[in-house]
Amino acid sequence: MSVTRSERRPRSELNRVLVIDDEADIRELIDLTLSRMGLAAECAGSVAEAKAALAAGSFQLCLTDMRLPDGEGLEIVRYIGENHPRLPVAVITAWGSAENAVAALKAGAFDYLAKPVGLEQLRALVRSALRLPEGVAENDELRALTGESPSMQQVRAMIEKLARSQAPIYISGESGSGKELAARLIHARSARSAGPFVPVNCGAIPENLMESEFFGYRKGAFTGADSDRDGFFQAASGGTLFLDEVADLPLAMQVKLLRAIQEKRVRKVGNVTEEPVDLRIICATHRNLRERVEQGSFRQDLYYRLNVIELRMPPLRERLEDIAPLVDSLLGKLCGDGHPRLSPAAIKALQLYSFPGNVRELENILERATALCAGDLVEPDDLHLEPEDGVGGDLQGRGSETLDDYLNRLERQAILEALQKTEGNRTAAARLLGVTFRSLRYRLERLGIE
Numbered sequence: 001m002s003v004t005r006s007e008r009r010p011r012s013e014l015n016r017v018l019v020i021d022d023e024a025d026i027r028e029l030i031d032l033t034l035s036r037m038g039l040a041a042e043c044a045g046s047v048a049e050a051k052a053a054l055a056a057g058s059f060q061l062c063l064t065d066m067r068l069p070d071g072e073g074l075e076i077v078r079y080i081g082e083n084h085p086r087l088p089v090a091v092i093t094a095w096g097s098a099e100n101a102v103a104a105l106k107a108g109a110f111d112y113l114a115k116p117v118g119l120e121q122l123r124a125l126v127r128s129a130l131r132l133p134e135g136v137a138e139n140d141e142l143r144a145l146t147g148e149s150p151s152m153q154q155v156r157a158m159i160e161k162l163a164r165s166q167a168p169i170y171i172s173g174e175s176g177s178g179k180e181l182a183a184r185l186i187h188a189r190s191a192r193s194a195g196p197f198v199p200v201n202c203g204a205i206p207e208n209l210m211e212s213e214f215f216g217y218r219k220g221a222f223t224g225a226d227s228d229r230d231g232f233f234q235a236a237s238g239g240t241l242f243l244d245e246v247a248d249l250p251l252a253m254q255v256k257l258l259r260a261i262q263e264k265r266v267r268k269v270g271n272v273t274e275e276p277v278d279l280r281i282i283c284a285t286h287r288n289l290r291e292r293v294e295q296g297s298f299r300q301d302l303y304y305r306l307n308v309i310e311l312r313m314p315p316l317r318e319r320l321e322d323i324a325p326l327v328d329s330l331l332g333k334l335c336g337d338g339h340p341r342l343s344p345a346a347i348k349a350l351q352l353y354s355f356p357g358n359v360r361e362l363e364n365i366l367e368r369a370t371a372l373c374a375g376d377l378v379e380p381d382d383l384h385l386e387p388e389d390g391v392g393g394d395l396q397g398r399g400s401e402t403l404d405d406y407l408n409r410l411e412r413q414a415i416l417e418a419l420q421k422t423e424g425n426r427t428a429a430a431r432l433l434g435v436t437f438r439s440l441r442y443r444l445e446r447l448g449i450e
């Protein structure tokens with residue numbers, strides 16, 4: 001077995017990295033680079049050798065080639081995911097094979113390197129891997145995301161998992177549902193937390209300035225460029241670049257962005273050379289990006305590249321049980337201790353409301369209500385909720401909701417109204433709705449109504 005070791009220092013002091021590649025020169029190059037960083041590399045040339053090495057010792061990082069004599073790098077990524085879930089694994093892909101990199105990230109690789117392997121990129125990858133937080137840190141930050149509904153718990157667990165990876169993330173969700181908050185949390189809990197978080201609203205930058213805003217420019221590149229300037233990509237170096245409203249990027253810019261992501265390099269306007277950038281991209285939009293791809297206004301290859309992992313922020317109307325705790329925490333933020341309270345009827349009124357603007361709308365409603373309400377109890381009338389099509393509203397009121405979401409919302413409203421009328425008596429509510437008790441129980445469970 002051709003497992004080799006570089007033992008320039010006692011191994012116990014060193015972080016150990018498992019390098020799997022069948023080409024001896026790549027193994028040597030990586031081994032040398034790692035040892036200059038004070039790391040010990042152990043090399044394997046096949047899937048079988050890699051599994052043997054993994055079984056024999058513990059590692060802090062694994063780098064694997066995608067094509068191996070007896071199998072694929074993906075097999076190793078999956079094997080590590082199942083048997084050593086705490087071990088970060090990165091893949092080395094052949095030049096130009098975007099599908100491979102995406103498949104590896106989806107399978108659980110935390111990052112990838114494209115051949116020919118750039119030493120600066122290799123070092124950046126290793127540094128961020130070894131900075132990965134050990135074990136589970138406290139959850140204080142995640143508490144910023146209020147709500148104990150099953151879908152919110154799922155979101156928090158997902159954020160925890162995504163923070164340990166470098167994969168690009170696409171956060172979907174309606175406006176005001178907490179997409180930016182989630183992006184900030186992923187950054188704050190990641191190995192990049194010491195680096196910057198740079199939010200960019202892609203819809204707010206004039207098209208002719210976009211390239212220089214994103215990639216920076218050299219002095220003299222155009223009239224008014226009187227000194228060199230960095231762009232968002234350089235500003236986010238070592239950290240996270242948050243591309244908000246990414247659906248609004250013009251097509252010409254989408255091409256340049258795709259290139260920057262694939263090559264992990266950018267070229268300043270007016271510059272002849274490219275510079276490497278080390279950042280993680282998180283993007284978000286409240287629009288339906290897949291639909292944009294179908295319509296041809298968003299490039300499919302970029303979509304594929306950005307949407308390696310999707311985090312969906314659930315709308316507030318799908319997690320009614322979060323309304324009361326949210327009201328509590330938002331009022332606390334708005335008014336401090338001893339804040340006014342909402343009457344049970346006011347809470348019910350909120351639970352029957354559809355919140356097209358989600359948590360941000362709830363914030364606004366509460367701000368207005370507390371400003372207008374006379375005593376320290378907020379009643380339904382103080383909320384000034386927009387009148388809506390209730391149950392029986394026609395399908396025109398469906399807006400951009402899918403049919404399933406729309407029907408679920410109607411069903412939820414009808415059930416909550418029935419429960420309200422019967423003061424929570426499920427048997428009576430079922431009778432009122434004309435369904436069996438069992439059917440009601442099944443529906444309550446499916447809709448996550450407590």
Ligand SMILES: Nc1ncnc2c1ncn2[C@@H]1O[C@H](COP(=O)(O)OP(=O)(O)OP(=O)(O)O)[C@@H](O)[C@H]1O
Nearest residue numbers: 144145146174175176177178179180181286359360
């Ligand atoms: N689960 C939550 N708990 C507490 N506050 C929340 C939660 N979700 C969102 N918020 C708050 O709601 C407001 C809107 O959130 P955010 O800006 O993240 O939404 P968004 O999805 O980016 O909206 P848009 O699509 O309009 O840009 C913020 O003030 C945020 O702090």
Ligand SMILES: [Mg+2]
Nearest residue numbers: 176179180244
């Ligand atoms: Mg936002």
